[in-house]
Amino acid sequence: MTDIVLTILLGLAMLIGLATTLIPVLPDLGLILISALGYGLLVGWGENGWWLCTIIVVLGLAGQAAEMFVSGAGARRGGASWLSTFGGLAAGVIGLFVFGPIGLIAGLLLGTFLLEFIRHKDTEEALRAMFGMGVGYGASFVVKFLLGLVMIGVWIAWVIVK
Numbered sequence: 001m002t003d004i005v006l007t008i009l010l011g012l013a014m015l016i017g018l019a020t021t022l023i024p025v026l027p028d029l030g031l032i033l034i035s036a037l038g039y040g041l042l043v044g045w046g047e048n049g050w051w052l053c054t055i056i057v058v059l060g061l062a063g064q065a066a067e068m069f070v071s072g073a074g075a076r077r078g079g080a081s082w083l084s085t086f087g088g089l090a091a092g093v094i095g096l097f098v099f100g101p102i103g104l105i106a107g108l109l110l111g112t113f114l115l116e117f118i119r120h121k122d123t124e125e126a127l128r129a130m131f132g133m134g135v136g137y138g139a140s141f142v143v144k145f146l147l148g149l150v151m152i153g154v155w156i157a158w159v160i161v162k
Contacts, residue, residue: 003043003044006038006039006042006043007039007043007159010035010036010038010039010042010043011035011152011155013031013032013034013035013038014031014032014035014036014151014152014155015152016031017029017030017031017032017035017148018032018145018148018149018152021141021144021145021148022141022145023101028063028144028148029059029060029063029064029144029147029148029151030060030064032056032060032148032151032152032155033056033057033060033151035155036053036056036151036155036158037053039155039158039159040053043162044162046158046161046162047161047162048158048161048162049158049162052154052155052157052158053158055154056151056154056155059147059150059151059154060147060151062147063143063144063147063148063151066140066143066144066147067140067143067144068089068140069140070136070137070139070140070143071089071108071133071136071137071139071140072085072086072089072136073136074132074133074134074135074136074137074139075088075112075129075132075133075136076132077132077136078128078129078130078131078132078133078135078136079116079125079128079129079132080112080115080116080129080132080133081115081116081119083115083119084111084112084115084116084119084129085112085133087111087112087115088107088108088109088111088112088115088130088133089108089111090111091107091108091110091111091112091114092104092105092107092108092111093107094107095107095108095110095111105137108133108134108137109130109133109134110130112126112129112130112133113126113127113129113130114126116129116130
C-alpha cells in the first residue's frame, strides 16, 4: 500500500476512535493512539515523529486517567465517599463484563447508590451521590473527546511536517 492510502486509512481509524469516545467500552483514545503508532511504523517517523507520537501517548494516557478522575470527582461532589466512588467504579467494571456497555453504566450508578444508601440509610443522599457519579462520568466523555481532538490535531501536524 502506498503511504497516502495508509495515511487515509489510519486517519479514518482515528476518526472512529474519536467517535467512540462517546460510547463506553469501545477503544476510543486507544484506537487513536494505536493508529498514530501504526503511522510511525508503517509510513515512517520522519524528523519529528518520535516527539509528536510521545505527545499523543501522553494525551491518550491523560484521557484514560481523566475518565476515572472526573467520574470520581463528580461522585465526590455529589457527596459520595471514596469507598462508594471506588465501589461504584468496581461495580461498573463487573457490570461491563456481565452485561456489556449498559452494565458498565448501570453498575457504576447502582453501585454508588447502594454503597451510599448502606452508609447513610438515606435515599436522597444516595441519589445525590449517584447523580454526581453520572454527571462526572458524562463529563469525562467530554474531556476524552476534546483530548482525542487534540491527539488527532498533533497527528495531522506530524503528517504535515514529516
